[in-house]
Amino acid sequence: MTIEQLYSLYKVHQTVSTDTRNITPDSIFFALKGERFNANEFAAQALESGAKWAVVDEAKYATDERYILVEDVLTTLQDLARYHRGQLNIPFIGITGTNGKTTTKELLYAVLSQRFKTYATKGNLNNHIGVPLTLLSIDDSVELAVIEMGANHQQEIAFLCNIAAPTHGLITNVGKAHLEGFGSFEGVKKAKGELYDYLHTHDGVLFLQGDNEHLREMEMQRGISKVVRYGFSSTNNIVGQLKYANPLLSVSWKTRESTTDHLIQTQLTGSYNTENILAAIAVGHFFGIDDHHINQGIEAYAPSNNRSQITKTIHNTIIADYYNANVSSMEAALANMAVIEADHKVIVLGDMFELGDDAAKEHQYVVNKALAIDADRTIFVGEAFYAHQNANAEFYESTDSAKEALRERPVINSTILLKASRGMAFEKLMEVL
Known part of the structure; x- marks a missing residue:
């Protein structure tokens, strides 16, 4: 089937599905592959759940006329999107x-x-x-x-x-x-x-x-x-x-x-x-x-998903910014803490991921930046930050250990920055703040 022919089907059934757990009726299901899954195996389930067509790239799964066999499902998805964009x-x-x-x-x-x-x-x-x-x-x-x-x-x-x-x-x-x-x-x-x-x-x-x-x-x-x-x-x-x-x-x-x-x-x-x-x-x-x-x-516009999101708890004002983190976003978040108006400030930073060979140098850089800000408490969480311990801040190897420390020594009446890579699961800290 050519992209033009597939596009004709798409114009009639103009919804695309890729997840069998969330199939839109009369949609076209694209059986994508990942490192740990092969959606070709679930194409029949997608059709049973209401999909009109299933695009697959393994012939053994194309058992009737409802299956569209292509060379590569992902490439076909991309080509179809490119063709649609052209219209x-x-x-x-x-x-x-x-x-x-x-x-x-x-x-x-x-x-x-x-x-x-x-x-x-x-x-x-x-x-x-x-x-x-x-x-x-x-x-x-x-x-x-x-x-x-x-x-x-x-x-x-x-x-x-x-x-x-x-x-x-x-x-x-x-x-x-x-x-x-x-x-x-x-x-x-x-x-x-x-x-x-x-x-x-x-x-x-x-x-x-x-x-x-x-x-x-x-x-x-x-x-x-x-x-x-x-x-x-x-x-x-x-x-x-x-x-x-x-x-x-x-x-x-x-x-x-x-x-x-x-x-x-x-x-x-x-x-x-x-x-x-x-x-x-x-x-x-x-x-x-x-x-x-x-x-x-x-x-x-009100932000959500823990991107520069203000959350008021019983005791504190939280700047929840732990959807993602890198060196430049850490620097920007710290610069913001330096200028916001608050009587009491607490900084809680978690490890940054995907920094490769620069990880040690960049985590030390962020430590230095954070310690230059006048805050009541400065807390670093994660193995990468833990390697740069000094007497001027609190260091914890894991989010769980930081959570326990905050439970034992609570923060109240403060504006708190929570900033970390998503994998640090900083939402756990919200329970004790």
Whole structure:
């Protein structure tokens, strides 16, 4: 079956399923393979659960006309998504970056939805499987799409751009993350810069944090002709400023030509989110959304999933930011703790993963950064941090041992930063805070 023929089936049954535990009736089931599973084995179950067709790549499972046998299911999924994208003549905004991708995506959605039927990546479906699934969820009623693209090795962003074909794009920032896959910080810049390469080649529009020297350098190397700049200096098209962080952010902004400042009271914490807010303003302004609706969209957005999320407990205010962590996001979170207004501050940091040979050096760097902040208690959790013990902080080898220590010596009436890689399971600490 050709992609064109498969697409004809997709247009009739325009829902894709990949999980037999959650089959949509009359959908097309794609039997993907992983390191520990082979969904070909569950194709019959998918059909029994209501799928109309099952795409498989092992002939022994294709037992009747409801099965579509292909050479490789994942490649077919990607090719179908690419073909579908070719039929959609609407703006596609591609977002990547070391930190802030998901928050920026959600802010863009909040703003653009004020005027347009907008579709944005759900959750973190931002890889070689998630991006195709996202594209295949976009129907003809959508007027604008926001696609998050993640990467942990070279050429991944280029590959995703080849499927999603962004007409507009932005890189939130570049920092030290996934160094095992990228090799170095320069490797990170090269990999994320693949979005700039695509925009340059296809005459796309770039939204640029104009005060970020790394992003500015990456843009100048490519000579992108259509650039909308946002940032803090007066040379940007959208100029903003953090007014308050106590701990929720109040941000002012204006266009370069305007003398009128707009003040937005957000539901976000983290001073580093100021530029994510300005990115959403820049995109909204570019697409003709009036100032009132831009502000309204941003003020209505409330973060979730433990990304810069404020949680009030009986005793404390928690900045829950333990969905993920790397060196640059740790640095940004600590910088925020330095500026927020709070009588008592407690910092609790957990190990960062996927740093490769740089792990020891970067964990020591974060220890030094954290100890430079005036906090009532500074706590480090995990084996990587434990290797850098000193007398100026508390160190625990595991989240469970840190939890027990916090139970024995409680924290009260404090603003607490919880920041760690997801695998540290910092949600356990919430029980004692």
